[in-house]
Amino acid sequence: MSANIRLVVVTPEKIVIDEDARIVMAPGSLGEFGVLNGHTPFLTSLNIGALKFVDEAGNDRLVFIGGGFAEALPDKVTILAESAERRREIDVARAKAAYERAMQRFEQPTMNQDTIDILRAKASMLRALTRINIIEGRVV
Template structure:
C-alpha cells in the first residue's frame, strides 16, 4: 500500500480540508490531474469543478471548488480555492433554486445583451454543486 499524502484545501475564509489522503484528483485548466505521494512538483490553475480524493481509510470524498490554484509537492497538495464546499455542506434545494435563476438569467442575457459570461458562470456553478451534492459517497 502506498504512503499517504497531505491534502490542504483552503479558501480566503477558511480551511476546508486538512488531512492525509491516498490520492487527489482535481480539475486543472489543462485537464484533470491525479496526485499520489512522491509526485513531481507542479503548480496549476484550476477550473470550477470537483476535487475528489480517497481519505486514509479509503473512503471517497468530493469537494466542489469554483476555481483557484493547486500546488503539488512530493508529500503535500495545497489547493487555494476561490470557494469550496464539502458534499455534505451543499444545500441541494438552494443549488436547484440557483440553477433555475441562472437559466432564467441566461435566457435574458441572450435576448437583452446582458452579461452572458456571468450568467453562464452562475449556471455552471449551480450544475457542479448539484452534481457533487447528488453523488454517492461522502
C-alpha cells in the same frame, strides 16, 4: 501500501480540508489531474469542478471547488480555492435556485449576447450544476 499525501484546501474564509489522502484528483484548467505521494512538483490553475480524493480509510470523498490554484509537492497538495464546500455542506435547494436564475438570464429576449452577463450566467450555472451533481452522485 504507498505513503499518503497531505491535502489542504483553503478558501479566503477558512480551511476546508486538512487531512491525509491516498490520492487527490482535481479539476485543473488543462484537464483533471491526479496526485499521489512522491509526485513531481507543479503549480496549476483550477476550473470550477469536483475535487475527488480517497481518504486514509479508503473512502471516496468529494469537495466542490469554485476555481483557484493548486500546488503539488511530493508529500502535499495545497488547493487555494475561490470557494470550496464539502459534500455535506452543499445546500442543494440553494444550488437549484442558482441554476434556475442562471437559466432565466439566458432566456431574457433583450439580453445582448455580447455582454458580461452571459459569462457570469455560464459561470453561475456551472457552479450550481457541479454542486447538484456532487450531491446527487453524478460525479465520476
